[in-house]
Amino acid sequence: MIRYDLCCESGHGFEGWFRDSSAFEGQQEAGHLACPQCGTASVMRALMAPAVVKRGGEQRPDDGAGVPDVMMAALQKLRRAVETGCEDMGDAFAREALKIEAGEAERRGIYGRMTDAERDMLDEAGVDFVSVPWVRRADG
Ligand SMILES: [Zn+2]
Numbered sequence: 001m002i003r004y005d006l007c008c009e010s011g012h013g014f015e016g017w018f019r020d021s022s023a024f025e026g027q028q029e030a031g032h033l034a035c036p037q038c039g040t041a042s043v044m045r046a047l048m049a050p051a052v053v054k055r056g057g058e059q060r061p062d063d064g065a066g067v068p069d070v071m072m073a074a075l076q077k078l079r080r081a082v083e084t085g086c087e088d089m090g091d092a093f094a095r096e097a098l099k100i101e102a103g104e105a106e107r108r109g110i111y112g113r114m115t116d117a118e119r120d121m122l123d124e125a126g127v128d129f130v131s132v133p134w135v136r137r138a139d140g
Contacts, residue, residue, distance in 0.1 A: 008035035011084030094118035
């Protein structure tokens with residue numbers, strides 16, 4: 001059994017136990033997971049240290065051009081969950097992620113931006129992070 005930290009689209013955090021990661025994904029896709037606080041089935045794994053929007057050359061336009069609607073909706077939902085459930089560190093993201101990894105800061109979900117150099121630094125430090133395509137909000 002593995003324990004996952006989960007959060008719903010409203011940012012409520014809770015935990016769930018699953019046989020393995022595919023059991024979690026199966027239940028998630030089937031809509032069998034529900035938030036104990038609000039009952040929504042829009043539940044996903046809480047991101048402990050998601051990194052978003054790289055500065056510089058690789059940054060893609062965020063108008064979602066060419067992104068399928070279903071993907072766009074999922075990304076917008078993800079953005080909302082990240083914004084409600086995680087703390088915006090802005091440019092201090094990489095420094096804070098390193099502190100969390102070292103146990104010098106409270107372990108929590110954070111998001112922000114980082115440079116390629118900072119990304120390499122986190123890789124070397126063994127920090128687990130996720131890159132999230134930052135799409136426009138559903139509400140404009
Ligand atoms: Zn909820």
